[in-house]
Amino acid sequence: MPEQPSRRQFLIGAGAAVASGAVALTVARHRWADAATHRPAASPAATGSSTAKGRILVLVTLYGGNDGLNTVIPTGDPAYQAGRPTLGYPAEQLLPLGDGLGLHPNLKGMKALWDRHQLAIVRGVGYPNPIRSHFRSMDIWQSASPDTVLATGWLGRWLDATGRDPMRALSIGTTLPLALVGEQSFGTAIGTGGVTLTGGGQVTGALGGLWAPGSDRQGLAGQVASAGSDLLTVQHDLASLLRAATSTAAAGAGSNHLEISPTTAAAGATSPAGAATAANPLAAQLDLVARLVRAGAPTQVYQVSLGGFDNHAAEKDVHARLLGQLDEAVSGFFDSLGRDPHGQGVVLMTVSEFGRRVAENASGGTDHGTASPLFVAGVPVKGGQFYGDEPSLTDLDAGDLRFTTDFRAVYATVLGQVVGVDPAKIITGAPAPLAFL
Numbered sequence: 001m002p003e004q005p006s007r008r009q010f011l012i013g014a015g016a017a018v019a020s021g022a023v024a025l026t027v028a029r030h031r032w033a034d035a036a037t038h039r040p041a042a043s044p045a046a047t048g049s050s051t052a053k054g055r056i057l058v059l060v061t062l063y064g065g066n067d068g069l070n071t072v073i074p075t076g077d078p079a080y081q082a083g084r085p086t087l088g089y090p091a092e093q094l095l096p097l098g099d100g101l102g103l104h105p106n107l108k109g110m111k112a113l114w115d116r117h118q119l120a121i122v123r124g125v126g127y128p129n130p131i132r133s134h135f136r137s138m139d140i141w142q143s144a145s146p147d148t149v150l151a152t153g154w155l156g157r158w159l160d161a162t163g164r165d166p167m168r169a170l171s172i173g174t175t176l177p178l179a180l181v182g183e184q185s186f187g188t189a190i191g192t193g194g195v196t197l198t199g200g201g202q203v204t205g206a207l208g209g210l211w212a213p214g215s216d217r218q219g220l221a222g223q224v225a226s227a228g229s230d231l232l233t234v235q236h237d238l239a240s241l242l243r244a245a246t247s248t249a250a251a252g253a254g255s256n257h258l259e260i261s262p263t264t265a266a267a268g269a270t271s272p273a274g275a276a277t278a279a280n281p282l283a284a285q286l287d288l289v290a291r292l293v294r295a296g297a298p299t300q301v302y303q304v305s306l307g308g309f310d311n312h313a314a315e316k317d318v319h320a321r322l323l324g325q326l327d328e329a330v331s332g333f334f335d336s337l338g339r340d341p342h343g344q345g346v347v348l349m350t351v352s353e354f355g356r357r358v359a360e361n362a363s364g365g366t367d368h369g370t371a372s373p374l375f376v377a378g379v380p381v382k383g384g385q386f387y388g389d390e391p392s393l394t395d396l397d398a399g400d401l402r403f404t405t406d407f408r409a410v411y412a413t414v415l416g417q418v419v420g421v422d423p424a425k426i427i428t429g430a431p432a433p434l435a436f437l
Contacts, residue, residue, distance in 0.1 A: 055345035055380060055418045058289060058302045059155075059179065060282070060330070062352040064309030065134065067319055068372030069356065071107070072121055076100025079393035083359040087316055087366070097121070099386060106324040109331025110375065117384040118334070119377045120436040122410055124391040126371035126403025130354065134310070134368075137353040142179040144411055144427045154411055155301055156182030157426045158419055166230035167237050169301040170292075172285040177303060187303070188234050192284045241295040282306040282329035290336040293343055300419065309352060313363035326350075330377065347378040347418045347437065349410070357400055358393055371403035374410065376436050380417075387434050406431045413437055 074080045075091040077100065094102025095111040103111050113119035127146040131137050140146050144154035152160075159169060160182035169180050169187035180187030285304040292299060306326060311319050330348060337343030355372030371391050377383070388405030395402065409431040412423035417437035423430040 055347060056293060056300055057414055057418045058346060058348040060348060060350045061305040062309050062350055063305055063307040065354045065356060065368055066309045066352040066372060067311060067356040067366055070319055071104055071323065072373040073102050073104065074100060075102045077393050086364060087360045104323050106320050107327045109327045113377050114384055118379060118381055119375060119383045120381050121373050121375060121386050122405055123373050123386055123388040124371045124404030125374050125407050125410060127407055130370040132354060132368035134353055139178060141351055141353055141407060142177055144408055152183055153179035153181045154426055155179050158421050159185035161421060166234050167298050170299050171303040172288055173305060180303060192288050241292060241297050244295060280325045280328055282325055283332055286329050286333040290333055293337060293346060294340045296342055312365040312367060315365040344379050347380055347414060349414060350375045355401065358396060359399065369400045371401040380437055382436050387436050409434055
């Protein structure tokens with residue numbers, strides 16, 4: 001029997017050989033599983049409480065370690081300017097929040113969300129005994145297990161508890177993050193161009209037969225059939241949803257919800273929205289998420305990402321550009337949702353593997369640190385407020401901030417109030433939830 005794949009090995013859904021454009025479907029496998037060709041309805045008991053009814057989580061991962069001290073900036077602390085003589089921002093350039101803190105000047109859209117009480121800031125987020133390796137720290141954030149190495153993600157374990165459905169959690173990108181990997185159930189990775197199989201209906205029909213379950217399809221063959229079946233499910237559902245959304249928009253000409261296909265937007269063509277997403281990969285991802293949300297997709301969790309935050313040298317301009325992209329993408333996303341009923345339950349949350357050190361380095365950048373703030377945004381959020389204590393810039397741990405908020409408390413909050421599951425069933429030793437929802 002072939003060696004069982006590790007969690008770092010990804011089975012690209014058997015349609016990868018015939019898929020064109022972006023990666024069609026990525027499914028991680030840890031154990032052999034029987035193939036399935038239908039989308040089972042999730043058990044109401046498993047999906048959770050009524051407090052999460054109709055809510056959708058959008059997880060924004062900032063890869064590289066975002067510099068939290070130059071994102072939510074402690075303008076009133078002299079230790080900030082002392083530690084950052086060239087990277088620091090003077091108070092008059094910032095967007096004031098209160099408590100001696102201000103937002104980076106490129107976060108004007110986030111400030112507008114704050115003023116509307118639709119943005120909360122959780123301060124000093126980290127975990128015990130921090131690790132400054134990108135890979136191990138991100139594994140910790142995505143598995144929600146600081147002490148023990150786990151092969152499953154915090155949202156993957158939720159998927160295990162709610163039944164197998166390839167549309168239940170979507171990651172917009174070419175690979176599936178650990179966060180969406182369960183033991184038996186997995187999220188789906190798609191590109192911003194959607195899922196396209198060459199050859200039309202004749203090929204799709206043939207592949208459906210190839211990937212149907214059978215007594216001869218066990219082990220690896222069963223995995224391939226299952227992944228292929230999921231590919232066809234996702235292709236069909238995405239096409240149906242987006243086609244219906246486009247037809248609705250065309251019928252209601254003059255509304256402010258003009259549908260722009262991700263493919264056109266990525267090419268950056270004629271509309272301002274298309275031009276924006278062409279220069280901003282996160283905006284392109286969130287554009288697709290917004291279209292699916294407005295179309296009423298059955299997806300409850302979306303994952304998007306923006307990289308480039310590992311700014312060891314010449315940080316100021318690079319970090320400012322990245323925060324500008326984050327701001328444009330997030331504020332544009334919520335503007336796009338507007339008053340659409342499907343968008344009223346959306347909660348967006350940012351995460352990054354660690355913050356940066358207090359003191360700038362000799363190269364005009366910052367090195368790997370520990371704690372950092374994160375954003376939580378959306379109509380359900382009790383925004384315009386801080387949660388968690390601001391870390392001290394003088395009481396440091398070998399030059400790094402001491403975390404004040406365990407990231408698992410943030411996860412526990414969204415698990416219970418957005419995803420709709422008992423956090424204790426997903427995260428071992430989960431701290432008490434916070435009050436931002």
